[in-house]
Amino acid sequence: MSEKMIHLIITRQKDGEGGSYKEEFKLPYRENMNVISALMEIRRNPVNANGEDTTAVSWEASCLEEVCGACSMVINGKPRQSCTALVDQLEQPIRLEPMKTFPVVRDLVVDRSRMFDSLKRVKAWVPIDGTYDLGPGPRMPEAKRQWAYELSKCMTCGVCLEACPNVNDKSEFIGPAALSQVRLFNAHPTGAMHKAERLNTLMDGDGGLSNCGNSQNCVQACPKGIPLTTSIAALNRDTTLQSFKNFFGSDNNF
C-alpha cells in the first residue's frame, strides 16, 4: 500500500535579519493531525522533501486549544492558529508562513511585543493597587458580565492586525485588538474610573483610534468572534464626546 503523505511548504528564515526562503517537506500521514503535530514530526526528523538533512523548523505554541494565541501563523494564505488547523481540512500542499505584521524571530516565530506594548499604552487593566485595601469593587450585572466576557476572550494572537490594511510598515495604527480592550476595561465598574484617561490615550499621538479606515476585515478574521468593529464604533462615539468635553470644558470630565 502506498503511504499517504502530507506536503508542506514552509517559509523559513534563520533569524531577524531577513533572507527568507521556502523549504518543502513530505511527511507520512497520520489521522487527526494538526499543523502543530506536523511541525513536531519535522522536529523529530528534520529532513526536507529532497531527502536532505535540515534544521528543525521553529514555531511557537502553548495552550494547544486556541486560547493563548502564541501559535498564530499564515496557513494557506490566511492568518490563524496552527493548533486548531486540522490537516484533514486543509488543501495540500499546506503553505506555512510567519505573519508579516510582526518581526520574525526565526522561521514561524514572530515577536508580538508591539501588541503587549499597546496594551500597556492604553492601560488595559483594572488598577487596584494602593496603600490600603480598597475592598471589593462594585458588582456588575450578570447580563453585562456575559457581554464583557466576549470582549475578554482576546488572546492577543495578532490575526486582526495581520488582516488590517491600515496596520503596516507605513502606518503607526495601534490595531483593533487593543482598541477593543479599552472598551472592555472602560465598561468594567472599577476600570471605568480611568475611562477618560484611556480615551485620551486613544486620541493622543499618532496611530490611535482615528487611524481606523473601516475595512472591517478584523471582525471577520478574529478567531474568537470579538465584535471589533462594534467596539471601534462605540469608541468613536466615546472619543467624540470626550473631545467635546476636553475642548469646551466639562465639570464631569473623568
Add this chain to the structure above:
Amino acid sequence: MSQNREFFLRKLHSLLGVIPVGLFLLVHLGVNYFSVRGEEEYNQAVAFMEGLPFRYAMEIFIIFIPILFHAIYGLYIAFQARHNTGTYSYFRNWMFRLQRTTGVITLIFVAWHVWDTRIAAALGQEVNFDMMADIVANPVALVAYIIGITATTFHFANGLWSFAITWGITVSPRSQQISTYITLGIFVLLTFVGIRSILAFVM
C-alpha cells in the same frame, strides 16, 4: 490639542468631506440637472449661481480650501493602506479599497474639470450650456466625465457610511448594515442625476 493633532486632523478631514464639500456636491449636482430642462433654463441657473453675493468668498472658503485640505490629507491616508482584497475579498474591504481609489480618481477628475471650466472662465470664456456641450462633444471627454461623476458620487455616498462610524453615529452591526443600504441608494440616485445631466449636453 498639542498632543492629539492626528485625531483632530482626521476628524476635520471627515467633517469637511460632508460639510461643506459633500453639501457643495449636492448643490452642484442639483444645479447641473437644469441641463435636462434645456439650454435656456440651464443658463439661467448658472447665471443665478454666478450672481450670488459673496461668490468668490464662498468659492474660496466653502469649496476650494476644504476640498484642497480633504484631498491632500486624503492622499496621505489613501497611500498609507496596503490593500489586501486578494486575501480578504469581503464586501467592506472592497468598499475600503474603492473609497481610496475613487478618492484619487475624483482628485484627478476635479482638477481637470476645474481647469476646463473655471480656469477657462478666468481666461475669458463664458460658462454656459455651449461650453459644456463643446467639452463633451468629444467622446473621450464624455466618458471621462461619466467615470469622474460616478467615482465622485461613490466616494461621497460610501464616505457618508464611514462618516457615520467615524463620529459614532452608527455603532451596532445592524445600524451599519442599514446605512450600507441607504448610502448605496444615495450612490445610485446621485449617479443617475449626474449622468443624466451630462448626457443632456449631447442629446
